[in-house]
Amino acid sequence: MIRLLEPVNLLSPPDVVHLEISGQKWAISEYSELADAPAYTCISYAWGKEKIENPLCVEQPMSARVIRAIETAIGVSQSQEDWVKSIRFSHNGDSLKEAAGQTAAVNASPAFWVDALCVPAEDPARNVCLQSMGEIFSSAFQVLVVLGEQCSEAIRKTSQNGKLVSSDLSLLEKEDWVSRAWTYQEAVNSKRLYFAVEGDEDAIVSGHDFLNVIMAAIDAFKEANNLGKLDWEKQRPKLRSLERLLADYLISDFATRSAYQVMSVMDQRISERANDHFYAMIGSITTKAELVDGDEKLDPSEYFMRVCERKGDFSFLYGAAPRDKTAGRRWRPRQGRFPALLPDLITLGSIETGRKELTHLQLDNMYRLVPGAITSDGLKAARWFVEDKSDTSSSEDVATQVLKRLRILGFSGCGNYLEFEAGFFFPQSEPLKSNDTFVVVSHDIHWVTGGPGLLLRATNSNINDFCDVGAFIGRRPKSGDGIKLG
Numbered sequence: 496m497i498r499l500l501e502p503v504n505l506l507s508p509p510d511v512v513h514l515e516i517s518g519q520k521w522a523i524s525e526y527s528e529l530a531d532a533p534a535y536t537c538i539s540y541a542w543g544k545e546k547i548e549n550p551l552c553v554e555q556p557m558s559a560r561v562i563r564a565i566e567t568a569i570g571v572s573q574s575q576e577d578w579v580k581s582i583r584f585s586h587n588g589d590s591l592k593e594a595a596g597q598t599a600a601v602n603a604s605p606a607f608w609v610d611a612l613c614v615p616a617e618d619p620a621r622n623v624c625l626q627s628m629g630e631i632f633s634s635a636f637q638v639l640v641v642l643g644e645q646c647s648e649a650i651r652k653t654s655q656n657g658k659l660v661s662s663d664l665s666l667l668e669k670e671d672w673v674s675r676a677w678t679y680q681e682a683v684n685s686k687r688l689y690f691a692v693e694g695d696e697d698a699i700v701s702g703h704d705f706l707n708v709i710m711a712a713i714d715a716f717k718e719a720n721n722l723g724k725l726d727w728e729k730q731r732p733k734l735r736s737l738e739r740l741l742a743d744y745l746i747s748d749f750a751t752r753s754a755y756q757v758m759s760v761m762d763q764r765i766s767e768r769a770n771d772h773f774y775a776m777i778g779s780i781t782t783k784a785e786l787v788d789g790d791e792k793l794d795p796s797e798y799f800m801r802v803c804e805r806k807g808d809f810s811f812l813y814g815a816a817p818r819d820k821t822a823g824r825r826w827r828p829r830q831g832r833f834p835a836l837l838p839d840l841i842t843l844g845s846i847e848t849g850r851k852e853l854t855h856l857q858l859d860n861m862y863r864l865v866p867g868a869i870t871s872d873g874l875k876a877a878r879w880f881v882e883d884k885s886d887t888s889s890s891e892d893v894a895t896q897v898l899k900r901l902r903i904l905g906f907s908g909c910g911n912y913l914e915f916e917a918g919f920f921f922p923q924s925e926p927l928k929s930n931d932t933f934v935v936v937s938h939d940i941h942w943v944t945g946g947p948g949l950l951l952r953a954t955n956s957n958i959n960d961f962c963d964v965g966a967f968i969g970r971r972p973k974s975g976d977g978i979k980l981g
Contacts, residue, residue, distance in 0.1 A: 496620070497631065498523050498613040499535050499606045500565070514550040516562060517569050523551060523612060529634050534599070535606035536572055537635040539681040540564040540693075541643075541671035542611075542767060549611065557611035563693050564641040565609060570696025572604035572639060572689075582689070582701055600687075603636035610677070625771075626798065628677075628778035629684055638685035640678075640702070643670055647692045652708075653700045659712035661719075667709065668733045673740075676766040680778040683744045683752070706741045713738060723882045728839060728903050735839060736763065742841055751845040754780055754803045755810035755835060755940050755947065762838030762905065770795045772832060777802055794830040809858060810847035810940045813947035813964055815907050815923050823854045823981045826949075826961040836923075836947050836966050838905035844940040855958045855981045860938040862972030864915040864948070873918040873969040876944040880968050894919050897968050906966060918969010922950050927962060936967045938975035945969055951980055 503513050503520040513522040526532040542558035549557040575597055582600070583593070608631060615621045624631075632638060642650070649663040672678050682688060688702025713734060717727055728735055739760050743752065757779040766772045773795035781802055793801070803811050816833030818825050849858040869877070869890050878888070881896040888896075894912055897919055901908075908923045913934060920934050929952065936948035950963040958981045 496623075497526050497529055497532050497608070498615065499526070499532060499608055500524075500612055501533075501606050512551055514562075517566050521565075524606075529630065533606050534603040534636040535608055536568065536603050537632050537638045537681065537685070538564055538568050538607055538609040538641060539638055539672070539678055540641040541675050541678065543671060551612055552616050555611075555616045560641075560693070561609065561611045565607065567641050567691055567693050567696060568607060568639050569604070571691045571699045572637075573601060574696070575601055582699065600637060608635065625774040626777060628680060628774060629780070629782040630778075632681050632684040632778065633686065633782040635685070637687040637689060638681060638702075639699075640672065640682065640688065640690045642672055642690060642692050644693055644695075646670055647695055647698070650690060650692050650695070650698050650700055650705070653705050654698055657704065657708050659708055661712075661716050664709070664712055664716060664734060667737065668731065673733055673737045674763075674765055676761055676764040676772055676775040679740055679743075679760055679764060680775050682740060683779060684782065685744075688744070702744065706744060709737065710741055725881070725900055725903060728900075732763070732839070736760075739839070739841060752780055753810045753842065753844055753846055753940055754799075754808050755813050755847070756842040756844075758811065758814060758833075759835035759838050759840065759842055762834050769832070773799045780808075781806070796828075796832065797830045800828070800830075804851055806846070807848055807850070808846040809849040809851075809856065810844075810937075810947075812847075812949075813937070813940065815964070818961065823852075826856050826980050834905070834907070836906065836908075836964060837901065837942070840904050840942055842940060842942060844937075844946075847937060847940050855979045858978050858980065860975035861935040861949075861978040862938050862975045863978075864917055864920065864934045864936060864967070867914075867916045869914055869918060869969070870916050873916060876970045877918055877968050880944045890914065897921075901966060901968075908965060915969070917972070918945060918967055920948055920950075920965050920967045922963045922965035924963050926950060927952070932962060934965070934967070935978055936972055938972050941971055942968075943971075945971060949980070951978070 500521050501524045503522050507522060511522045513520045540560055543560050545559035546556040547559045549555045579597060614624050645666045649659055649667055652659055689699055690705045691699045757776045761776050777799050800811055812826055813836050814828055814833035816828040819827045819829055849856055874890060877893050877897055881900050883896055898910055908921050909925050913920045913926055931953045932950060934948050934950055937946045940946055945968040948965050948967040951959040952962050953959055958979045961980045
């Protein structure tokens with residue numbers, strides 16, 4: 496089922512509960528299937544702190560921004576003039592495609608999905624809706640982001656000359672939309688993304704144009720201020736968060752976005768309710784609500800892991816979380832919030848392939864690190880990670896610099912490391928000193944120099960005991976083999 500906000504018409508019941516927006520009566524329409532619904536526009540915005548009474552459900556307070564966001568969405572999206580003035584619908588100026596694009600955009604505007612009014616108030620319908628957010632946003636004809644008034648200049652400059660300055664970035668950094676959990680999945684799942692500003696019904700820009708202009712401004716700001724990786728990550732964390740969103744929107748979709756990638760992006764984002772953190776992550780990795788036995792009673796974190804397992808993606812295990820104590824499942828995080836190893840580092844790779852068996856987890860494409868002094872290639876990769884351009888730093892000095900950057904990126908591990916020929920491995924807990932332990936690094940999920948890894952203990956069987964997770968920094972493996980862990 497999907498609920499949409501639509502204008503009251505002659506077919507509406509005479510006693511329908513409604514609200515008046517922009518001089519027109521609007522009410523909620525319900526459709527049993529998405530296929531039955533008309534083309535619609537999703538509205539993405541940040542709630543803010545102020546709450547008011549919900550005119551359609553007095554038991555469920557809503558953000559004071561809801562009505563203003565809807566008014567802005569109606570104004571900009573239903574104006575043919577705005578679409579003509581600001582948005583290109585064809586790359587070669589084809590007039591027929593331009594006209595068709597403008598008409599389709601306007602036609603999708605009489606029906607809106609907005610969370611405060613369209614999410615059911617009561618469970619289990621509310622729970623099912625939250626589990627289906629990825630499907631709701633990916634099925635929308637378009638997603639319209641309504642930013643706060645302080646972003647007006649940034650929107651207008653993008654529309655007029657396609658160039659922003661550092662003061663525009665500072666105002667964007669203060670925009671709540673940049674750091675909210677829900678807004679990430681709302682943006683990256685959109686087929687067509689547009690940006691507008693609350694209270695300004697004359698300016699709209701495409702997401703692709705706006706995000707590219709922001710990225711260009713960020714690059715120019717870094718260059719002008721001579722900011723390296725460490726300084727940028729330390730000084731401008733909210734802009735860094737926006738940079739992550741831009742990268743994910745432009746280069747990946749739900750089918751190629753790993754659970755770990757989403758965990759790392761979402762780690763420092765803010766959610767109104769604790770459960771929303773996982774519901775937003777679920778919507779970021781799938782556009783179909785997965786049918787899981789007892790799903791209406793499952794903790795959202797458990798539901799998230801089961802969805803990942805259905806997809807065959809086990810990258811969620813690369814988190815700093817307590818583990819299950821059941822034999823054969825000691826690798827699996829216990830339900831509850833589990834942070835990523837490196838919350839603020841762009842992650843590549845689409846899936847950590849594996850299979851869950853009754854007695855163990857079979858992971859594919861894992862590379863076993865070779866013990867020994869770090870090689871020149873491994874040291875070169877570690878130096879690149881910290882922008883150390885010298886050739887004289889000792890391996891110990893480089894490892895110290897690596898840990899410094901890991902801390903800036905949100906790594907919460909013990910700080911000690913294990914040295915291997917290919918690089919340094921930083922476990923979450925103090926590493927066990929045993930000849931039976933070894934480290935494997937993911938070949939599928941990785942950073943430019945390294946990737947998440949596991950500390951395991953060999954046993955008399957071919958199923959290894961899970962000991963810990965950690966971050967490997969060094970020369971990435973070129974291939975991997977299967978590994979079993981219990």
